[in-house]
Amino acid sequence: MFINSKGYYIPTKRVDNNYFAKLNDLSEDWYFKRTGILTRARASEEETINYMSIKAVENAIKNLPYDIHEVDLIVFASYTPNDTVGTTAHIIQKEFNINNAKAFYISSACSSAINGMEIINSFFKSKISSKALLICADRNSSYSDDRDTQSGHLWGDAAVALFFSSEPIRPNEASILDINTLGLGNVGHGPQAVTMEPKNGLHMPYGKDVFTHACVYLARLTDTIIKKNGYSISDLTYFIGHQANKRILNNVCHELGLAENKSLSNVEELGNTGCASAPLVFAQNYDIFKEGDLVCLSVFGGGYSCGTCLIKFN
Known part of the structure; x- marks a missing residue:
């Protein structure tokens, strides 16, 4: 599985800590x-x-080595969809007139991109x-509450688009060596x-539980996939964790014995952009990979x- 092109869209507006400090x-x-x-x-x-999703796809098309109409699978990953019937996958199909493609929406909260x-x-x-085309986007501000001091200050908005092919299209394309996902509904709370219910919006009533398990499983899955593929942590050039909280990322790096300068991040500026976050960091930094x-x-x-x-640059 090869990565053919990437694109993203990030709103220009920034909400700083002073806004939340005064509000709360x-x-x-x-x-x-x-x-x-x-x-x-x-x-x-x-x-x-x-x-945002259309703009991310437009950005990715600029370097796509084939016609977008050759895409035969469109997957939209999000937990803050605008519509669960006329999904963003179908909006993208219509916008770019992608005939003969399967199109659907998936959600597994902030891990949705890897599930996709x-x-x-x-x-x-x-x-x-x-x-295939994978669009990962979350517009957390549609559902979050700025007065919620538990989690209202965490959220950001963004979209990222990635094109994949089963065979390499051009020399030196990055390849996906391995992928693994896991449901953890039986763990902790x-x-x-984290809930997003009708009329109640987006909330995180058990933040400490989220923090604890995020630290454990981000480190555990990273260590497992690296060793499974015959590498060691020292072989890892860059680590990109879910951008929920900088303290979580620092904790995971410490647990893995990974230098913090190997951890790429955008959470300080963009906040938690949901399922877009990790692939967004990947797309933003794509030009530094060699x-x-x-x-x-x-x-x-x-x-x-x-x-x-696990991604290898060939």
Whole structure:
């Protein structure tokens, strides 16, 4: 499974800690110490999840080595969809007139991107598909509450698009060596830890439980997939964890014995952009990767769920 092109869209508006400090009568430092976040990307009224996703695909098309109409599978991954009937996958299919493609929506909270990759890889292995488009996007501001001091200050908005093929299209394309996901609904507070219910919006009533299990499973899955593929942690060029909290990322690096300069991050500026976060960091940093680099994406989502993938630059 090969990565053919990447693209992303990030709203230009930033919401800083001063906004939340004034709104909730807390200090700016209170927010930064708990999260490592200084600002969050915030979508405007115009920047719907469909708009951001279309822009991300347009950005990816610029370097796509084949016609987008050759895509035969479209997967949209999100937990904040604008519509669960006319999904963003179908909006993308219509917008770009992609005929004869399967199109559907999946959700496993913030681990949805890796679930999407795993599904695409399965379609490739079974010969059902040969070229696929994965769109990962969350517009958390549609559902979050800025006055919620437990988690309202965490969320950002963004979209990322990745094109994949079952066979290499051009020389030196990055390849997915391995993918693994896991449902963790039976762990800790599981489905009650992060919720997004009708009329109640997006909330995280058990933040400490989320923090603890995110640290454990991000480190565990990363270590497992690296060793399974015959590598050691020292072989890892870059680690990209789910961008939920800078303290979680630092904790995972410490647990793995990984130098923090090997951990790529955007959470300080963009906040937790949901299932877009890890692939967004990957797409933003794509130009720094070089031949021989080994990159691991590791994610954790409410519910709970987790996933990891190992990428080699050929």
